[in-house]
Amino acid sequence: MKSPRKVLIGTVAGVIVIAGVGWGVSTRLRSPADEAALRKPPKASLVTVPVERTKLTSTIVVNGTLEYGSPLPITLAGVVGGADANQRATRAPRPGKVTEGGILMEVNGRPVFAMPGKVPMHRTISPGAKGDDVKQLQRSLRRLGYGTRVTGVYDPPTVTAVTRFYAKNGYEAQQPTLDARQQLDTLRKAVQTAQETLAAEQKILDQGSDVLPLKLQLANARADLKAARLALEKARSRRYTPEDVAKIEAADTAVRAAEEKLLQAEQDLAAARTESDRPEPSASPSAPGTTPAPTPTSQRPVDTTLLELKLSNARAGLEAAHSAYERIEEEARQAREKKLSELGKTVRDAKEAVALAEQGLRQARELSPVKLKVANAKKDMSAARELLAEYKRTYGTTIPPGELVFLPKLPARLHKAGVKAGETVDKAIATVTSSSFVVTGSVETTEVDLLKEGLEAVIETEAGKTYPARLIAFGEKAKLSADEEKQGEQAAGMSSEPVLISPLSEKGLKSLSGASVTAKVTVGATDTEVLVVPVAAVITSADGKARVRVEIAPDRTRDVEVRTGLTADGKVEVTGALKKGDRVVVNSA
Numbered sequence: 001m002k003s004p005r006k007v008l009i010g011t012v013a014g015v016i017v018i019a020g021v022g023w024g025v026s027t028r029l030r031s032p033a034d035e036a037a038l039r040k041p042p043k044a045s046l047v048t049v050p051v052e053r054t055k056l057t058s059t060i061v062v063n064g065t066l067e068y069g070s071p072l073p074i075t076l077a078g079v080v081g082g083a084d085a086n087q088r089a090t091r092a093p094r095p096g097k098v099t100e101g102g103i104l105m106e107v108n109g110r111p112v113f114a115m116p117g118k119v120p121m122h123r124t125i126s127p128g129a130k131g132d133d134v135k136q137l138q139r140s141l142r143r144l145g146y147g148t149r150v151t152g153v154y155d156p157p158t159v160t161a162v163t164r165f166y167a168k169n170g171y172e173a174q175q176p177t178l179d180a181r182q183q184l185d186t187l188r189k190a191v192q193t194a195q196e197t198l199a200a201e202q203k204i205l206d207q208g209s210d211v212l213p214l215k216l217q218l219a220n221a222r223a224d225l226k227a228a229r230l231a232l233e234k235a236r237s238r239r240y241t242p243e244d245v246a247k248i249e250a251a252d253t254a255v256r257a258a259e260e261k262l263l264q265a266e267q268d269l270a271a272a273r274t275e276s277d278r279p280e281p282s283a284s285p286s287a288p289g290t291t292p293a294p295t296p297t298s299q300r301p302v303d304t305t306l307l308e309l310k311l312s313n314a315r316a317g318l319e320a321a322h323s324a325y326e327r328i329e330e331e332a333r334q335a336r337e338k339k340l341s342e343l344g345k346t347v348r349d350a351k352e353a354v355a356l357a358e359q360g361l362r363q364a365r366e367l368s369p370v371k372l373k374v375a376n377a378k379k380d381m382s383a384a385r386e387l388l389a390e391y392k393r394t395y396g397t398t399i400p401p402g403e404l405v406f407l408p409k410l411p412a413r414l415h416k417a418g419v420k421a422g423e424t425v426d427k428a429i430a431t432v433t434s435s436s437f438v439v440t441g442s443v444e445t446t447e448v449d450l451l452k453e454g455l456e457a458v459i460e461t462e463a464g465k466t467y468p469a470r471l472i473a474f475g476e477k478a479k480l481s482a483d484e485e486k487q488g489e490q491a492a493g494m495s496s497e498p499v500l501i502s503p504l505s506e507k508g509l510k511s512l513s514g515a516s517v518t519a520k521v522t523v524g525a526t527d528t529e530v531l532v533v534p535v536a537a538v539i540t541s542a543d544g545k546a547r548v549r550v551e552i553a554p555d556r557t558r559d560v561e562v563r564t565g566l567t568a569d570g571k572v573e574v575t576g577a578l579k580k581g582d583r584v585v586v587n588s589a
Contacts, residue, residue, distance in 0.1 A: 048551050048583035051574075052532050058524040058568035060450065062499055064441025066459070066509065066517045068413055068433035069500065075428045077121040078401030080107035082177040086424070087402070093417040093430040100410045101144045103169065107425055110403060111171050115140040117406035124401050126394035129154040136406055137399070141165060159397045173397045184395060187388040194381035201377045205370040214364050218357035225350035232343040235336070244332035251325040258318035265311040272304045411435055437509050439469070439519050442496040448475060450523040457501050457521040461512060471521050473500040524566050532571040537584040538564060548574065549585040557585055 080087060091106035098104065104112045117136030125134060130153050138150045138158055146161035159173075166173040176184070240248065402425075413435045418428040439459055443451070457469040475497050501519045503509060537548050546564050549557040565573030578584075 046551060046555060046557070046585050047587040048585050049534055049537070051578050051580055051582040051584060052571075053529050053580040054532055055529050056526045056532055056566050056568050056571065056573055057522060058566055059520040059522050060443055060447050062439065062441040062443055062457075062501065062519040062521060064439045064499075064501070064517060064519060066437055066439050066512050066515050068415060068513065069436055069438035069440075069502070070409075070434045071415065072407070072432050073418070073428040074104070074405055074407075074430045074432060076107075076112065076402040076405070076425060078124070080112060080400055080402035080425075081110040081174065082400075087426070089419045089421050089423050089425055089429075092419060092421045092423075093414055095414050095417065097435065098407070098410060098412045098414050098432055100140055101165070101169075104405060104414070105419075105429060107402065110174075110400075111166075111169060112403055112405060112429075113169075114405050114407055114410065114412075116408070116410040118408055119406060121401055121404050121406050125154050125399040125404075127154055127156075127159060127396040127398070128393040133406070134158070137162075137404070162399060163397055174400055174403070175397060176395060180395065184388075184391060187384070187391055191381065191384040191388050194377065194384045198374065198377035198381050201370060201373045205374050211361055211364045214357065214361040218354065218361050221350065221353040221357040225347065225354050228343065228347040228350045232340070232347050235340055235343050240332050240336065241339075244328075244335065247328045248325070248332060251321070251328045255318070255321040255325050258314065258321040262311070262314035262318050265307065265314040269304060269307040269311050272307050276304070407432060409434060437503055437506060437513070438472070439501040439503075439517055440498065441501070441519065442498050443474070445495050445497055448497045451499070451521065455521050455523060457519050459501065459503055460518045460520070461515065462517070465508075467503045467505070467509070469501050469503045469519060471499065472502045474498065524568070526566055526573060530565070530573045531575065531578055531580065533574055533578075533584050534586050535567060535570055535572050536586045538562070538572060538574070546574075548576075548578070550578070551583045551585060 076087075079085070087107050089105060089107055090109050093105045098114050100115055102114050104114050106112070115136065117133065117140070119132045119136060121133065123129075123133075125137065132152070134154050135150055135152045137154075138148050138152075138161075141148050141158070141161045142150065144165065146165055148158045148161040151158075163173045412432045414430050415433045416431045418430050419425055451471060451474050453471060453473065455471040457471055459467045459469045461467075499521075501521065533548060538546050539548070540546055541559075545561055547559045547561050550560050551557050560577050562574040562576035562578065565575070567573070
């Protein structure tokens, strides 16, 4: 039988256990209201960040590849050397620097030269060729020291310069091939044969008996025309005939005699009048041995009627002599004009006779069967001469289309050879690039409007090393500078545009050719430190003005109107009633 003490202890322990279990269960049980209260989220607090003062720089990140720029595949424009259709590389292109006048490769032992020029090689440059490609050739030869003028014509001085240029490089400029020389000889013989045929047919025509009288008639008419012209020229060279000269001289003598007679009559009359005016002295008687004393004089009258008549006759005689002289001179002039008119008519008649004789002879020859043969022989000779002249214009030292490659810019870099020695040249022989590195990449179309050529950039390698650079092209211009493969890739991504970035220095980049790099293009930057806030802190009110919410006390804010500026890296430049350290709200609680 258990003792009462043990029963009491057991009962108390059971009560304690039951009470503990009840308390534990009661702590786990909640009413729906309590459960809802416990699950209600706490009151949201404001998320703020301080206003900063810093220099803001906006960049566009470009992921691309560092490589030599402007890749360009090179193909030959035609054959190298003569007309040999089997074009085989005898010296393959070698990667490295390509300079003006340098040799890219050899085909069939002939060189392929490189020269700068925008117009590609597209034909054989033959003597007499004209065009911009010839100008490019002449400019290059001039820079290389061969001193030819830039005329745009492949003339003899340029041929001489080309010959010297080839010789300097150990080759002979392309001379006419055997086929070309044989063709020239064939054309010369064709001209000679045509000349001989024409001479034979012309001789037969000229010896025809039906035209001999007409030829004699034409010769006589021409002789008459010559004589008439000589007579007319002789008459024109003389003013008077010998007979007219004698008459004029006689009339001139008569005029001089009449002038002398008039002068004599005038002198005689004047002398008589002088004598009539002289007084006659009279002496008075005087004693012997003394001088008689003078007495007053008296006038002696002189009759001048005859002398006046002689003077009048002399004047009339002089007038008559002048009239006779003028009449004789006028008659001589009229006689000369009449003579010249007659001789002129004689010349015209002679010309008409020559024309009629020529027409008669021509008609007679045209009616002759030999005339057609002569005409045909003349046409054949003219055609043969034209063919020979045309062939000669392009005959001589030439530059075959495959022996010269014009590249847009030199020096350049031969990046990869396209053919090996011994292979047939029927594809691109090599790929050349510029000698400068560029980063090729792309940006989103929406960012293109922020770009402009010349913007500063920084190229960063995977190792973290940076190089200063500059944006040199984007959009269509960058497409023209990219190779075909990259153009295809860019065309597939319609939402991006290509860009080209050039490092400012090539130092240390040679080993990185082909490496993936990151370039940051600076599209905007503040000149000094400015106040900036997170972009999320700026809100636009219904009135279209930008504002930020500034915390003035826990859970208390005020709106501050601001003007925004440059945006970069999630931050935006702001101006307004703000200062560094102010806390702005970036959440919407």
